[in-house]
Ligand SMILES: Nc1nc2c(ncn2[C@@H]2O[C@H](COP(=O)(O)OP(=O)(O)OP(=O)(O)O)[C@@H](O)[C@H]2O)c(=O)[nH]1
């Protein structure tokens with residue numbers, strides 16, 4: 256199956272959540288109050304969230320008046336362009352400007368951080384990079400073992416600490432080992448849950464300080480991993496992390512599962528941080544750089 260075919264298959268549920276938009280276009284209806292209400296309902300059911308849905312619809316209604324549109328297919332075609340515009344932010348590509356480059360991976364428990372580190376390791380080592388994984392999740396018993404398995408799968412160097420040890424000291428050890436072993440990219444996997452939320456945020460800040468002290472720079476990337484199936488919950492979690500650490504990118508996982516397409520638009524609109532990758536399955540190769548144009552094509556392609 257082609258890569259685009261795979262993307263289309265993975266996004267099946269998301270596409271279903273927006274199928275009503277295609278129906279509205281095919282009906283070639285007048286742009287009356289009922290039309291706008293129905294479109295809004297579809298967007299909210301597809302996890303756009305009320306603020307983002309309203310922002311898109313307000314813009315669309317203004318243009319429809321200015322350009323004297325009369326039919327729903329015109330509005331829907333512009334709608335797709337607008338969604339694509341909403342999803343497009345600068346700096347969407349992974350930025351690895353220093354050596355070793357440091358990628359800090361954060362997010363709530365179960366969002367897919369460790370899996371994403373594993374997939375990113377494969378992605379980067381396939382591109383010829385020497386990769387190291389650092390297990391800074393010392394909170395959960397099996398966390399380091401889980402990351403170790405991913406490291407073996409993609410031939411990454413691996414640094415871990417003792418269970419319950421200070422995550423920042425593991426980060427410190429990891430950075431020292433990375434310099435000694437001539438590593439190109441250090442990926443740091445963090446805990447998703449501690450005793451309290453403020454502990455978690457404090458710990459992330461501390462790791463960030465260690466990285467700055469040891470490399471002279473903030474992490475090249477601080478990626479927030481978000482479970483796309485958690486809908487509007489994902490948005491409020493993302494906001495919390497964005498306040499605690501300067502995020503440079505988002506990875507939305509489980510788009511092959513019950514996620515609805517609108518959640519990506521809501522995330523980008525709320526955080527103003529680009530989505531850099533999407534997770535399309537549990538396998539090591541099921542991660543894709545995020546490209547808004549391809550995503551929109553796959554999201555709206557008729558189910559042929
Ligand atoms: N279907 C699907 N499942 C995924 C994807 N990414 C991760 N998962 C699954 O989500 C579950 C949690 O993934 P982890 O990588 O362990 O999540 P985590 O954020 O590291 O979790 P904690 O370490 O507990 O905070 C696992 O069962 C993964 O296989 C994805 O893109 N698609």
Ligand SMILES: [Mg+2]
Pocket residue numbers: 368369370392398444445
């Ligand atoms: Mg984990």
